Amino acid sequence: MRIVDDAAHVRASASATVGLVPTMGYLHEGHLSLLTAAREECDTVVMSLFLNPLQFDNPDDLDRYPLDSDRDMRLAEEAGVDIVFAPSLQAMYPTEPLTRVRVAEVGDHFEGEHRPGHFEGVATVVTKLLASLQPHRAYFGRKDHQQLVLVRRMVADLSLPVDVIGCPIIREPDGLALSSRNIFIRHRDAALTVNRGLEEAAAAVDSGERSSSALTAIVSRDLGLESVDYVGLASQSAAAPLDVLDRPAFLAVAGHLDGVRLIDNLPIDLVGEMLVPDLGIRLAGRSELGGE
Ligand code: AMP
Numbered sequence: 016m017r018i019v020d021d022a023a024h025v026r027a028s029a030s031a032t033v034g035l036v037p038t039m040g041y042l043h044e045g046h047l048s049l050l051t052a053a054r055e056e057c058d059t060v061v062m063s064l065f066l067n068p069l070q071f072d073n074p075d076d077l078d079r080y081p082l083d084s085d086r087d088m089r090l091a092e093e094a095g096v097d098i099v100f101a102p103s104l105q106a107m108y109p110t111e112p113l114t115r116v117r118v119a120e121v122g123d124h125f126e127g128e129h130r131p132g133h134f135e136g137v138a139t140v141v142t143k144l145l146a147s148l149q150p151h152r153a154y155f156g157r158k159d160h161q162q163l164v165l166v167r168r169m170v171a172d173l174s175l176p177v178d179v180i181g182c183p184i185i186r187e188p189d190g191l192a193l194s195s196r197n198i199f200i201r202h203r204d205a206a207l208t209v210n211r212g213l214e215e216a217a218a219a220v221d222s223g224e225r226s227s228s229a230l231t232a233i234v235s236r237d238l239g240l241e242s243v244d245y246v247g248l249a250s251q252s253a254a255a256p257l258d259v260l261d262r263p264a265f266l267a268v269a270g271h272l273d274g275v276r277l278i279d280n281l282p283i284d285l286v287g288e289m290l291v292p293d294l295g296i297r298l299a300g301r302s303e304l305g306g307e
Contacts, residue, residue, distance in 0.1 A: 016092045018099045022147035025100050031058035035150035035177075037141060039066045041081040041195035042090045043304040045185040048296070049154040050094040052182050057152055062091050063144055064101040069112075070136030076276070081195055090304070100148060107143070116142045118172070121165045121254045125267050126278075129244040137162055138169050145175050152178045157293065158185075158192055160265040160280040164254045184280065184295030186210065192295070193305045196275045205239035206277060209268050212238055212246075213281040216266055217292035220283060225260045240270035240277065251282070260290060 019025060034057030036049045053060045064087060071077035084101070091099050115135050121127075122134035145153060155163045160181075167179045185193050190210035191203070200206050212234035216224075219233055227248040234246045249256055251263040266281040282293040 016088075016096055016099065018088065018101055020100070020102045020106050022100065022102075025061055025098055025148050028098060029059040029061065029149075032152065033057060033059045033061060033148070033150045034152045034154060035061045035063065035144065035148055036096075036154045037063045037065075037144055038087075039080070039195070040064050040087050041083060042087050043185075043193045043195060043197075044298060044302055045156055045158060045193040047090065047094050047304075048185050049156060049182050050091070050096060052180065053152065053154050054095040056180075059097045060095060061098045061100055061148060061150060062096045063148070064091075064099055065107060065140070067107075067136060067140045068104070069108075069139055070133050072130040072133050079199075081198060100144075107140075112139060115139050116169060118165050118169050121161070121168050124254060124256055125245050125247055125249065126159075126161050126269065129269065134162070134165055138165060141166055142169065142173070142175075145170070145177055150177055152180055154180045154182055156185075157181050157183055157265075157280060157282050157295070158194070159278065160251075160282055161249070161254045161267060164249075164251060164265075168253065181282075183293060186295050186297045187302055187305065188297055188300065190214065190297065192279045193302055194277070196277075197305050199273055199275045200277075201273045202239075205241075205272055208237050208239040209270075209277055209279045212236065213266060213268065213279060214294060217281055217294055220260065220290060220292050227256075227258050227260065230260065230266060234266060234268055238268070238270065240272050243268075243270040244276075245269055251284075263290070 034053035116138035163181045216230045216233045231246045246268050263285045264283045269278045
């Protein structure tokens with residue numbers, strides 16, 4: 016595995032099909048699942064490791080974001096990564112970027128509404144990664160489903176020559192979606208109300224419930240978060256809020272607990288003629304990397 020800070024080195028050493036997995040580090044099994052998918056489908060696997068200040072609307076969140084680059088490098092190597100692209104802040108943004116990418120509408124609701132500037136930061140850095148590393152495939156988790164929708168739309172709108180691949184949410188055995196920030200959670204029972212609500216909504220979808228207000232009420236009913244930013248149902252094509260579940264969609268939840276912002280999603284896919292919830296994948300045993 017090579018660790019480089021210069022995109023030209025990545026382009027020079029990549030061969031055949033190149034898969035990119037963008038991360039901000041502090042890897043857990045969720046990131047590893049994206050790396051495994053890339054390893055199975057691509058000749059060269061590139062993982063980017065960059066804590067992008069542009070996408071943090073809250074400076075405290077950036078300041079206390081967990082970092083452990085030795086650990087990340089070891090895990091990346093074990094996952095079969097060929098090249099880690101780990102640019103410095105200076106290399107990524109030698110000057111204040113005056114050009115920003117904003118994806119209208121897709122980024123206006125849910126995360127976009129509650130984290131001003133966040134999606135502009137994401138879209139700008141992902142565009143820079145895609146332009147400079149030139150992967151054929153780029154892998155994103157459904158854990159951040161609105162982000163996945165946004166990247167897909169941006170790639171289509173800008174005719175970027177890359178296939179965007181969405182990967183299932185990896186969860187703890189008790190259902191909690193893995194996140195680098197889970198190490199800060201003290202009230203786990205309260206955190207588990209998020210995925211439990213989504214599971215109950217999934218069961219309702221399976222039983223034929225199609226009303227957005229009914230589904231979001233099911234998720235909200237027993238939420239034990241300190242505060243809730245949103246619970247909503249949105250289309251997979253444009254992250255537009257839906258009144259009725261009549262197309263591929265996702266139920267999204269975000270809120271605060273123990274000083275952590277928790278996000279979880281329930282993608283609902285069209286399989287044949289049926290709308291089928293995707294609850295993600297539960298690890299067989301407790302995450303060794305998610306932290307306690
Ligand atoms: P981050 O390092 O938080 O920016 O995440 C990098 C990528 O990993 C994003 O595409 C996330 O959606 C994805 N990811 C984070 N947590 C999970 C998870 N629990 N399951 C699947 N993908 C995840």
